[in-house]
Amino acid sequence: MARSRQLAPGIGxxxxxxxxxxxxxxxxxxxxxxxxPAEVLATKEVQVGGEKNGSTxxxxxxxxxxxxxxEDVRQPKKSRKSPNPTKLRPSIxxxxxxxxxxxxxxxxxxxxxxxxxxGLLLVTGxxxxxxxxxxxxxxxxxxxxxTKVDLDxxxxxxxxxxxxxxxxxxxxxxxxxxEFFEEGKPKLKEPFPEAKSVDQKGVDKAVILAVQKQANLxxxxxxxxxxxxxxxxxxxxx
Amino acid sequence: MEAWTNLRDSNxxxxxEVGRVVLLSSGPSAGKIAVIAEIIDHNRAIIDGPTTSVPxxxxxxxxLSLTPLRLTNLPxxxxxxxxxxxLEKECTVAKWDNSSWAKKRAAAQKRRSLNDFAxxxxxxxxxxxxxxxxxxxxxx
Numbered sequence: 094m095a096r097s098r099q100l101a102p103g104i105g106x107x108x109x110x111x112x113x114x115x116x117x118x119x120x121x122x123x124x125x126x127x128x129x130p131a132e133v134l135a136t137k138e139v140q141v142g143g144e145k146n147g148s149t150x151x152x153x154x155x156x157x158x159x160x161x162x163x164e165d166v167r168q169p170k171k172s173r174k175s176p177n178p179t180k181l182r183p184s185i186x187x188x189x190x191x192x193x194x195x196x197x198x199x200x201x202x203x204x205x206x207x208x209x210x211x212g213l214l215l216v217t218g219x220x221x222x223x224x225x226x227x228x229x230x231x232x233x234x235x236x237x238x239x240t241k242v243d244l245d246x247x248x249x250x251x252x253x254x255x256x257x258x259x260x261x262x263x264x265x266x267x268x269x270x271x272e273f274f275e276e277g278k279p280k281l282k283e284p285f286p287e288a289k290s291v292d293q294k295g296v297d298k299a300v301i302l303a304v305q306k307q308a309n310l311x312x313x314x315x316x317x318x319x320x321x322x323x324x325x326x327x328x329x330x331x
Numbered sequence: 332m333e334a335w336t337n338l339r340d341s342n343x344x345x346x347x348e349v350g351r352v353v354l355l356s357s358g359p360s361a362g363k364i365a366v367i368a369e370i371i372d373h374n375r376a377i378i379d380g381p382t383t384s385v386p387x388x389x390x391x392x393x394x395l396s397l398t399p400l401r402l403t404n405l406p407x408x409x410x411x412x413x414x415x416x417x418l419e420k421e422c423t424v425a426k427w428d429n430s431s432w433a434k435k436r437a438a439a440q441k442r443r444s445l446n447d448f449a450x451x452x453x454x455x456x457x458x459x460x461x462x463x464x465x466x467x468x469x470x471x
Contacts (some may be wrong), residue, residue: 192447202447240448313451331447 118322146195153229181211182238188244191216192318192331195234204242204300211255219297222304222314227293229258236318242244242303242310255294345397350405352423353378357394360385360435364398364416364427369408377408381415382424400426 097105097112105112106301177213186192188203191214203216203225214232218225304310320326345351351367363379371389372383372434379387380393403418409417427433445453 158457191450236447236448240414240446286416309455310448312455313448328443329447330444 098314110131112242115209161174171254179208179232181208182232182237184239185214185232185235187247188242190229190238190240190242192236192238193225193230193234194236196230198228200319201225202238202314202316202318203228203230204244204250204314205237206244206247206296206300206301210253213255215253217293217296217300218314219296219304220293222311227253227289227296229255236326236331240310240313241298243306244300244303247299249296250292254298265274333392333458345399347376347392348401349409350417351401352393352398352400352402352427353387353390353395354398355390355395358390365390365395366405366411366414366423368405368410368414379411379414381411387411398430398432400430403458411462413470 096108096115098222100106102153134154135156138149138151140148141150176301185208187205187207191203191205193199193201193203193216200217201223203218203223206215209215211228211229212232213229214235215227216225216230217227220226272300275281301311304314334401347367347370349367349369352364353367354364355361360380360383363380363383363385365378365383365385367376367438368379368387371377374393375389375391377387378385378390400423402414402423405414405417442453
């Protein structure tokens with residue numbers, strides 16, 4: 094950019110390739126030696142049958158493709174941009190009560206625990222109170238309320254991260270038949286992993302204790318959110 | 332004076348008149364009360380609210396509501412000082428605050444400022460009240 098004077102913010106005087114040429118990095122001495130590729134002969138000799146064919150013939154080692162595009166198609170340039178880490182809304186802090194707006198728990202009020210590396214929010218119902226398990230949600234599908242559960246001194250087990258919620262990968266191809274049926278009968282539902290339910294209880298214990306300190310808060314979490322006549326979410330205080 | 336007595340015979344109770352206390356419904360002073368100091372024409376009046384921090388200004392009738400309150404014997408075009416003195420003497424602001432209209436407005440304002448949890452607690456309180464009323468009614 095230094096050689097490419099800015100005409101307007103983000104627009105340089107020179108194109109990307111012009112600026113690169115000016116930087117002249119190609120002039121520098123090459124520090125690493127490229128390994129010499131093994132030589133591949135362009136043609137090879139093959140035996141041919143038939144008396145009048147001269148018994149051998151030189152043929153190209155790799156056959157030229159029978160099809161080639163009539164028009165040149167440019168290779169799209171690789172993007173060097175990478176997404177920024179998700180910013181947490183300032184209204185959401187650990188202990189905030191959130192209202193879920195999408196998914197099978199829509200309308201439920203849950204407690205926010207922390208933001209995971211993927212940018213998703215880790216929430217819990219707590220499960221005992223309203224049936225919402227430890228779960229990841231996108232902050233776009235959430236209303237943050239100003240109500241807070243006091244989670245001071247609460248330490249979340251570091252093993253509860255994005256990988257914790259990932260589905261176990263199934264190796265190899267599986268048929269749709271094998272996915273749902275076993276010996277001609279519908280497959281029984283897999284039981285919820287014991288370890289995960291222990292984790293759930295461990296997390297919820299501290300949260301429930303904090304919830305019970307405030308009157309009506311448990312009732313509030315148990316109730317679902319809904320709009321009634323004359324209520325418009327953009328005009329309401331949460 | 333003839334016309335005055337005729338007005339009092341009218342079915343209407345509140346008039347645009349000098350000394351009428353009005354509730355402003357728009358502008359920076361919306362929601363505050365003021366007093367009509369002088370009538371400009373059939374669209375606007377000069378209003379003033381020295382005790383309710385409404386600056387003296389011309390104000391359209393379309394954006395104000397007439398209240399039942401009125402300053403008695405306010406002279407036409409009275410200045411802020413005179414209006415303030417009369418307002419304080421007649422305790423008009425206190426009268427307004429005690430009116431059911433003002434109380435309803437205050438309650439609506441309070442409700443609007445409640446957060447989700449407070450709304451839920453109001454719901455609980457209303458349920459409890461309903462319970463008490465129904466039980467008392469069943470007994471009676």
